[in-house]
Amino acid sequence: MNGGVREGAPVLLMDNVSFFYAGERSGAGVAGISLSLCAGELALLCGRSGCGKTTVTRLANGLAPHFYEGTVAGSVRVCGLDVARAELWETARLVGSVFQNPKSQFYNVDVRGEVAFGCENLGFDPADIERRVDDAVREFDLAPLLDASIFSLSGGQKQRVACASATATSPRLVVLDEPSSNLDFETIARLRAAIVRWKESGAAVLVAEHRIHYLDGLADQVIYLDEGRIAHRWSGEEFARLDDAERVRLGLRARSVADALRFPERSRLAPDVPSRSDDGRAGQTPRKAAKPEKPPIRFEKLTADYRKNGAFERALDVPSLELPQASVTALVGPCGAGKSTFAEAVCGLNRCEGTMEIDGERLGKRDRRRRCFMVMQNVNHQLFAESVLDEVLLGMTGDDRGQRALSILRDLDLDELAQAHPLSLSGGQRQRVAIAQALATDRPLIVYDEPTSGLDLAHMRQVAETIRGVRARDATQIVITHDPEFVLSCCTHVAMMENGRIADTFPLCEETANRLADLFLAYDRP
Amino acid sequence: MEFLQSGAGVRTVRLDPRTKIVLLFAVSTVLLLGGNGPAMFAVRTTMLLFPFALLAVSVRVRVAVLMLAAYLGTYALAVFAAPALSGVANAFVVASATVVSRFVPTLALAYFVFATTTVSEFMAAMARMRMPDWITIPLSVLFRFFPTLGEEARAIGAAMRMRGISPLRNGVTYVECALVPLMSCAVSIGEDLSAAALARGLGGPAKRTNVCAIGFGALDIAVIAVSAAATALLAASLTFPGAIA
Numbered sequence: 001m002n003g004g005v006r007e008g009a010p011v012l013l014m015d016n017v018s019f020f021y022a023g024e025r026s027g028a029g030v031a032g033i034s035l036s037l038c039a040g041e042l043a044l045l046c047g048r049s050g051c052g053k054t055t056v057t058r059l060a061n062g063l064a065p066h067f068y069e070g071t072v073a074g075s076v077r078v079c080g081l082d083v084a085r086a087e088l089w090e091t092a093r094l095v096g097s098v099f100q101n102p103k104s105q106f107y108n109v110d111v112r113g114e115v116a117f118g119c120e121n122l123g124f125d126p127a128d129i130e131r132r133v134d135d136a137v138r139e140f141d142l143a144p145l146l147d148a149s150i151f152s153l154s155g156g157q158k159q160r161v162a163c164a165s166a167t168a169t170s171p172r173l174v175v176l177d178e179p180s181s182n183l184d185f186e187t188i189a190r191l192r193a194a195i196v197r198w199k200e201s202g203a204a205v206l207v208a209e210h211r212i213h214y215l216d217g218l219a220d221q222v223i224y225l226d227e228g229r230i231a232h233r234w235s236g237e238e239f240a241r242l243d244d245a246e247r248v249r250l251g252l253r254a255r256s257v258a259d260a261l262r263f264p265e266r267s268r269l270a271p272d273v274p275s276r277s278d279d280g281r282a283g284q285t286p287r288k289a290a291k292p293e294k295p296p297i298r299f300e301k302l303t304a305d306y307r308k309n310g311a312f313e314r315a316l317d318v319p320s321l322e323l324p325q326a327s328v329t330a331l332v333g334p335c336g337a338g339k340s341t342f343a344e345a346v347c348g349l350n351r352c353e354g355t356m357e358i359d360g361e362r363l364g365k366r367d368r369r370r371r372c373f374m375v376m377q378n379v380n381h382q383l384f385a386e387s388v389l390d391e392v393l394l395g396m397t398g399d400d401r402g403q404r405a406l407s408i409l410r411d412l413d414l415d416e417l418a419q420a421h422p423l424s425l426s427g428g429q430r431q432r433v434a435i436a437q438a439l440a441t442d443r444p445l446i447v448y449d450e451p452t453s454g455l456d457l458a459h460m461r462q463v464a465e466t467i468r469g470v471r472a473r474d475a476t477q478i479v480i481t482h483d484p485e486f487v488l489s490c491c492t493h494v495a496m497m498e499n500g501r502i503a504d505t506f507p508l509c510e511e512t513a514n515r516l517a518d519l520f521l522a523y524d525r526p
Numbered sequence: 527m528e529f530l531q532s533g534a535g536v537r538t539v540r541l542d543p544r545t546k547i548v549l550l551f552a553v554s555t556v557l558l559l560g561g562n563g564p565a566m567f568a569v570r571t572t573m574l575l576f577p578f579a580l581l582a583v584s585v586r587v588r589v590a591v592l593m594l595a596a597y598l599g600t601y602a603l604a605v606f607a608a609p610a611l612s613g614v615a616n617a618f619v620v621a622s623a624t625v626v627s628r629f630v631p632t633l634a635l636a637y638f639v640f641a642t643t644t645v646s647e648f649m650a651a652m653a654r655m656r657m658p659d660w661i662t663i664p665l666s667v668l669f670r671f672f673p674t675l676g677e678e679a680r681a682i683g684a685a686m687r688m689r690g691i692s693p694l695r696n697g698v699t700y701v702e703c704a705l706v707p708l709m710s711c712a713v714s715i716g717e718d719l720s721a722a723a724l725a726r727g728l729g730g731p732a733k734r735t736n737v738c739a740i741g742f743g744a745l746d747i748a749v750i751a752v753s754a755a756a757t758a759l760l761a762a763s764l765t766f767p768g769a770i771a
Contacts, residue, residue: 113738381685
């Protein structure tokens with residue numbers, strides 16, 4: 001299938017394209033976008049949140065203006081096809097797409113059907129589809145999952161299915177919109193391998209991404225967007241040579257795995273919270289509490305099971321674990337290792353056994369629900385009230401609760417938004433409202449589930465700063481994350497989880513930073 | 527979470543989706559409209575056992591037992607509460623137990639249909655029946671939409687428990703707290719699902735092909751025959767109330 005395109009002609013050609021979303025639709029418009037991408041090349045779109053990266057990917061696969069309505073000017077051509085005018089199903093013959101959220105990009109409930117879905121829609125011959133599905137399944141190592149329900153897969157496995165499904169139609173252009181947001185290092189390595197294969201097979205690849213380290217050495221062009229316009233354009237080599245200070249000034253994440261895993265200079269020089277003079281010591285002697293007068297939080301015999309095909313399997317098995325008070329522990333490990341199950345068990349939200357001890361007090365499941373708090377990955381699940389202030393007051397007691405609520409909002413930089421509706425806030429602000437709920441009800445332990453997925457450098461640092469601020473109020477925190485840059489910017493300890501067990505724990509300081517690197521890199525080459 | 531999951535791998539009964547639709551229609555009609563007399567009682571009993579049996583043989587024994595217990599419980603309540611209670615209490619208990627007991631078998635069957643049909647099979651069956659896209663596509667989205675919404679609802683429930691919002695303590699507020707985030711989730715899930723499907727060519731004029739093999743076997747014919755017979759008997763007993771004793 002060559003589509004009658006000349007050898008060497010660009011697969012994707014955007015000429016002075018502008019797009020503005022219609023009506024109240026949220027999304028950043030773009031203007032004056034020109035780019036040309038040939039077969040076997042990769043273009044990386046980067047820039048701060050809301051710079052219009054996603055819009056450019058939507059223009060390439062035709063979702064803008066056909067699904068996301070708006071006004072478009074200029075021309076977008078894929079192998080000569082005028083995408084803005086052609087129907088979406090015509091574009092689908094040439095373009096394969098993978099989206100950010102693995103949860104909501106499937107149409108089928110079974111893996112096999114999902115991989116075949118695009119081919120079926122395009123009316124390929126059933127025998128041909130069988131062959132394509134087999135090839136894609138082999139390429140993405142999906143054979144063991146083929147007959148599984150998609151709902152039982154981990155986020156990483158879902159993203160593999162999405163990639164296989166995009167591959168099965170042999171697209172000329174592959175469009176990826178923040179595909180790594182919810183992925184662990186192992187799946188990111190697989191994603192990189194898939195991109196290499198696409199490039200080798202002669203497909204052009206367009207990626208919009210914040211976490212760009214895994215594209216190191218793969219990008220042929222790097223396009224930096226700022227407020228909907230192309231502000232910089234580099235070749236792959238030029239981008240790699242760019243000064244690191246400039247990279248930070250542009251608000252970009254680490255460019256290589258080595259950069260992402262480098263222990264930050266800053267945190268060594270400036271202790272995050274001035275009041276805590278024992279910071280350094282806390283880092284080096286984790287098993288002994290940072291503050292001798294306060295015993296650590298202790299977990300014992302924490303176990304949980306889950307049902308699989310009618311039989312129970314152990315999902316969590318933590319014989320004992322101690323967290324120093326006011327520490328920030330990064331809980332790392334591959335997708336499906338039991339990190340979320342652990343977090344739910346800690347907060348008393350799932351069926352589990354075992355105990356937890358805070359300040360010498362043993363907490364059962366019901367007590368844990370009152371004393372621990374989880375900031376969920378989709379923070380919208382926990383916003384119920386009509387205004388930010390009501391959200392914080394909900395569950396508070398005492399006569400001075402109004403004043404305390406306002407002081408918490410001030411600490412989290414939310415005081416000006418006290419009367420705003422929670423759903424009118426930005427993602428980061430919503431997250432801080434959830435944290436405010438936890439502080440308002442004096443929870444000694446706060447657990448975060450992937451708080452930085454899909455965040456740019458500035459927002460990631462903002463979350464890190466908030467977590468350091470919460471630490472100053474003596475709350476202990478656990479952060480589930482796949483983001484080493486984030487771990488290095490605010491965590492004091494690391495716990496590695498594997499197959500439902502805590503495989504390793506250590507305090508995080510300059511000397512142990514390489515152990516953290518080992519944990520992440522263990523999965524780099526599958 | 528096993529809610530409504532369709533595992534294409536575990537399938538002991540292989541019924542054509544069209545057969546399932548016929549059966550669903552027959553079971554719901556017979557059980558809701560009922561009909562009187564010993565003959566219709568026999569027909570009703572046969573039809574109501576179908577869903578539980580199908581669930582049980584398709585390795586969903588736990589659901590089958592739970593549903594059957596719910597049915598027997600409400601049925602027994604309707605029978606034994608009637609003489610024991612009087613006045614408003616009697617009317618309320620008997621009426622609600624009767625309604626629930628009549629719906630449970632249909633719900634069990636709907637569960638079976640959702641849990642054992644893949645989207646691909648469903649779309650193939652609809653295409654064979656020459657259903658237009660505007661009927662097939664929205665219906666096929668339901669297969670994904672409810673389980674996805676179920677996952678969201680579970681997360682919202684957890685968030686509420688964490689904040690001590692409970693149906694007993696908060697009443698109407700509880701419902702409001704649950705619905706507001708659920709609605710906003712439903713909207714964004716629906717939008718993402720549609721975008722992903724359209725970007726992969728759903729709804730084009732090309733005749734959609736299909737890799738799954740559907741078709742009628744001996745079991746399908748047996749199930750359809752029983753469904754047709756039951757519906758016919760019901761129709762007969764309703765038109766000529768005296769004819770079938």
